Amino acid sequence: DLEMRVYKTNVDGTSLKPLLALHGGSWRYRGFGFVGLEAQISHLTEQGYVVFMPSYRLAGQSDGNIECQNALWSDITSDAEAALQWVRSSGVSYGASNDKVALFGQSAGAHLAGWLVTRKPNDVSKAMLLYPPTDFRDFILNSSGLSPTGIDSLEGFLGAKLSDPGILNTGGVIA
Numbered sequence: 001d002l003e004m005r006v007y008k009t010n011v012d013g014t015s016l017k018p019l020l021a022l023h024g025g026s027w028r029y030r031g032f033g034f035v036g037l038e039a040q041i042s043h044l045t046e047q048g049y050v051v052f053m054p055s056y057r058l059a060g061q062s063d064g065n066i067e068c069q070n071a072l073w074s075d076i077t078s079d080a081e082a083a084l085q086w087v088r089s090s091g092v093s094y095g096a097s098n099d100k101v102a103l104f105g106q107s108a109g110a111h112l113a114g115w116l117v118t119r120k121p122n123d124v125s126k127a128m129l130l131y132p133p134t135d136f137r138d139f140i141l142n143s144s145g146l147s148p149t150g151i152d153s154l155e156g157f158l159g160a161k162l163s164d165p166g167i168l169n170t171g172g173v174i175a
Contacts, residue, residue: 002068002079003055004086006094009045016050018096020087020116023053024107026153027076029063030055036106049102050095054083056112059156072159080112081120088123100125107131108157140167 008016021041023033037053044051056079057071058064071079087101102125105113110132117127133139139146139154140162146154151162160167 002057002083004083005053005055007041007045007051007053008049008095009042013050013095015097016095017048017099017102018087018091019044019049019051019102019104020084020113021051021053022056022080022083022103022105022109022112024105024109025058025063026149027073027108027111027157028058028060028153030058031063033106033109037104037109044104050091051104052083052087052091052094052096054079054086056080056083059159073157076157077112077115077119080116084116084120084123103127103129105129105132107133108153137168 021037021044023030023037025031025033034053041051041053055064055068057068057075059071059073059076061069063069084101087096091101092098100123103113103116104127105111107130110129111134113127114129114132114134117124133154136154139150155161158167
């Protein structure tokens with residue numbers, strides 16, 4: 001079970017537009033990723049959205065409780081899919097309309113929002129992706145130009161070294 005934060009201007013509000021906000025943080029951190037999103041929440045709720053912000057599992061051991069650490073990319077993307085499904089099935093109980101869900105994400109959260117747009121298009125109305133890592137293949141093939149932090153983030157998310165021979169066949173995440 002993962003945490004889902006819910007934000008809206010009026011606790012009694014109903015028929016609000018549903019928006020799933022996915023935090024950034026290199027798939028490894030929550031702290032500043034949550035702060036970055038929470039700084040924008042009031043603008044979104046004032047526009048008539050009820051904002052759902054999940055805590056997805058994280059790669060590595062840098063943040064989160066032990067149950068949410070050392071997640072594989074497939075766990076992280078699965079959590080994003082589960083969060084979208086939860087909003088679709090339970091959002092009305094928290095004031096959302098039955099409309100398709102808008103997505104918002106920053107950095108790693110933007111990657112996850114992009115994942116959802118391509119994997120679950122029938123559930124998504126629109127998406128705003130802020131500085132998403134979208135071309136993993138290019139990052140891997142040209143990793144010599146990446147910063148050590150960027151390499152560490154990608155390797156943590158993929159669960160493999162970028163130099164591993166089979167890295168480009170990582171089950172669809174790179175496609």
